[in-house]
Amino acid sequence: MLSKLLTTVLLLATQAYAADVSKLFHYELGLNGTAHQAEFQSRTHAGYRLTYVNGYYSPEHNQTLFSSIWEKTGTTSPAPWISRHGVTATQYNDLSTELCSKKYHPVVLNGYNLPNGKRRFVTIWEQSPIGVWKQAVDLSIDQLKEKVASLAPLRLTSLSGYTINNELRYSATWGERTSSDWKGEWLYYANQTGVVQAYPDEWKPTYLHAHSVNGEPVYDSVWERYTGRGYGAQLWYYEDNVTAEGYKAFFNSMTKQGYKPRMLTGHYSKECGLRYVSVFY
Secondary structure, rough: OOOOOOEEEEOOOOHHHHHHHHEEEEEEEEEEEHHHHEEEOOOOOOOOOEEEEEEEEEEEEEEEEEEEEEOOOOOHHHHHHEEEEOOOOOHHHHHHHHHOOOOOEEEEEEEOOOOOEEEEEEEEEEEEOOOHHHHEEEEEEHHHHHHHHHHHEEEEEEEEEEEEOOOOEEEEEEOOOOOOOOEEEEEEEEEEOOOOOOOOOOEEEEEEEEEOOOEEEEEEEEEEOOOOOOOEOOOEEEEEOOOOOHHHHHHHHHHHHOOOOOEEEEEOOOOEEEEEEEEOO
């Protein structure tokens, strides 16, 4: 166990949120594939939409677990959507071909490892208006850098790391600018030992993913620069030390203040066990 809680970072909002949204959001931690599928069926039947999902291997349980965020949308979702987990690279390619033909695009794409080291993908696709977008899986760090350069001015919209034969690989998606007040600047960090905060008064994280390499957590993140009085991103990050119990209290506190959960990613630390990182706006 770490000797103390290392770092808590609060990105101060220029405009406070007041509306309680705790009744609109739900989360799950530490579900195996079967339990996640059961939760999926139960939540969708109850009028929820899956907005984020992440897979991670737990040596303590010797299985892959899932964390997820759900939003209450009622009987009609703002846009048709589809989610899959436990997908191989071949299956993901086939799924992409099928969904692209139906005008869907990925909004979440995370890679993760099984107990035997093989990688799988968990993803959410939606059918909504979008400009040009691209995706890639199983990129090395050098290939990722080359892809980022070649696809400019498209920006990264998701980034997640995992391993293949003990070598780091990345899945990623790219898209066009979508926010009217975005200056056009963005940046990303891959394979970092901690979350890098980039000028919190001007930037906010749009994607954050954690995974483990040899029992040590590493982080991948994408940031965009925003301006204007409406900026109000708030990120709490507890360095490798948020337990399931701690996240529950934190989730309740944030949603009651009106902050919406955006990302929830689990990882394993050989020193601390399962820990969680989350982003609220």
